Amino acid sequence: MMKRFVSLTILILMTTSLVFAATISSPAATVRLTKTVQISMSDLDAEVAKYQAAAQDPSAVDPLQVLNLLINNELFRQGAERDGVVISSSMVDTAYKNQKAVIEQSYGTQLTNEEFDQIIVNNFGSVAAYKQLIGEQLLVDSYVQLKKSDVLKEDPIVTESEITSFYRKNRTMFVSPETVKLSHIFIPYSSDSGVNTANKTLLSDVADKIKNGTLSFEKAVVEYSQDTPSKSKGGDIGWLTMDNEEARLGLGESFFEVAFSLDVGETSGLVESNTGYHILKVLVYSETKILALDDVISPNNPMTIRTYITNELKAAKQQELYVKAVNSLVDELRKSATVRILYK
Numbered sequence: 001m002m003k004r005f006v007s008l009t010i011l012i013l014m015t016t017s018l019v020f021a022a023t024i025s026s027p028a029a030t031v032r033l034t035k036t037v038q039i040s041m042s043d044l045d046a047e048v049a050k051y052q053a054a055a056q057d058p059s060a061v062d063p064l065q066v067l068n069l070l071i072n073n074e075l076f077r078q079g080a081e082r083d084g085v086v087i088s089s090s091m092v093d094t095a096y097k098n099q100k101a102v103i104e105q106s107y108g109t110q111l112t113n114e115e116f117d118q119i120i121v122n123n124f125g126s127v128a129a130y131k132q133l134i135g136e137q138l139l140v141d142s143y144v145q146l147k148k149s150d151v152l153k154e155d156p157i158v159t160e161s162e163i164t165s166f167y168r169k170n171r172t173m174f175v176s177p178e179t180v181k182l183s184h185i186f187i188p189y190s191s192d193s194g195v196n197t198a199n200k201t202l203l204s205d206v207a208d209k210i211k212n213g214t215l216s217f218e219k220a221v222v223e224y225s226q227d228t229p230s231k232s233k234g235g236d237i238g239w240l241t242m243d244n245e246e247a248r249l250g251l252g253e254s255f256f257e258v259a260f261s262l263d264v265g266e267t268s269g270l271v272e273s274n275t276g277y278h279i280l281k282v283l284v285y286s287e288t289k290i291l292a293l294d295d296v297i298s299p300n301n302p303m304t305i306r307t308y309i310t311n312e313l314k315a316a317k318q319q320e321l322y323v324k325a326v327n328s329l330v331d332e333l334r335k336s337a338t339v340r341i342l343y344k
Contacts, residue, residue: 028343031071033078033336039070044343067343073136075333080143087138095134096127108246140326147332148325156317158310166309167293174291174305176298178242180259181284183235185220186227188276203277204270210279217267217281235281239299242288250274 028044031037048066052058100116111119117127124130145152167174185206187199206224209215221235230237240247240259248256255273259280262268268280291297293306 026342028067028341029071030338030340030342031074031078032338033075033333034082035078037074037078039067039074041343043070064341064343067341071339071341072330072333075330075337075339076140076143078337079329079333080139083143083146085139085143085146087135087142091138092131092135095138096131099134144322144325144329147329151321151325151328154321156314156321158313158317162313163293163306163309166313167305171290174295176286176289176291176295178260178288179239179284179286179299180262180282181239181299182237182259183217183221183233183281183283184227184230184237185217185225185235185279186230186276187224188226200270200272200277203279207267207269207279210267211269217279220279236283241298255280 026041027038028041029039031039044063044067047070048061048063051061051066055061100111100113103116103119104111120127120130124133185203187203190196190199203224206215206220210217210220218234221231225231225235227235227237240256242256242260252272252274255271255278258268258271259282262280262282264282264285266282268278271278271280286299291305293309294304297303297305297308
C-alpha cells in the first residue's frame, strides 16, 4: 500500500510538473515571414521584467506592448536575413570599441579595457548581453538604411520661429556662469619637503615684490614660473568658471576663492593649490548672465546659442524621421508576415 501511495505521489508530481512546464513554454505569439518562430510566455515574462526594472512605475508596463516589440524584433531579424543584411562579430566589436571612446571623451579620462568591461557589466549584466544589444541595433540601423534610405535622406529644415520659440521656453538653460580669465606664476610641489619650503618662500617673496612695484608680473612669469605651456603667453592659463567642479577638485577650494575674489588686473599673494604654489592675476571677469541667441556658449566654445539650438532641433527632427522610417518598415513587414498573438 505504501509503495502504491509513493507511486501515486510521484505520478501527481510529474503531472504537475508537466502542466507547469507547459504553462511556462506556452506560446505568447507566433511570427512567420520566412520561417515560423514562437515567442514563448517565458520570453515575454523575461522581457517584461526588464522593462519593469527600468521603469519608474513598473505597473505601467503593458505586456501586450512588450510582446509587439518582440514581434517587431523578430520580423526585423527575418526580413534582414531575407534581404541579405548581415552583422558580423567584427562590426559589433568595432561598435563596442567606439562606445568605449565615446565614454572616455564624455568623462575626460582614459579607461583600460578591463575598466570599460566592468562598467558594461555593472549596467547591462554582462559584456555578451551588451554586445547582443549592439548587434540588434546595428541590424535595425542597417536594414532601415537599406529599405528606407529615401526617408532618411530628407534634410530637416529648422525655422527661425522654431529657434526663437525653443529659446524663449528654455532661456534659463543658457546661463553663462561667473567666469575669470587667469594668468599665473607656478611652481609645482616636489617630493622633497625642503624644496617645497624653499619654493614657497621664493614665491611669497616674488608676490611681495610684485605688490610693491619692484617687479612686474610679466617679468616674474619669465623668471620664476615652471609652467612651460603658459610661460610663453605671459602666464595665461585661460578661463575658469565658478561651476567647474572638475577644476575645483583638481585645484582646491582656496585657489577658487582667491581667483574669484580678485579685481581685474589685481595680483594675488601666494596661493597654494592641490598641485603647487601660484601667484594669480585676473585678466578678465564676467558675471553670471543669461546668454542671448547670438552669444557664444563660453569663451572656450565659439558656438553661438542660435547654432546650438538649430543643431538640437535638427537632430530631433532627424530622430523623428528615423522613427518614421522604422515604423513604415515595420508596417510593411507585418503586412507580409503571418502574426498570431495568443497572449490574453
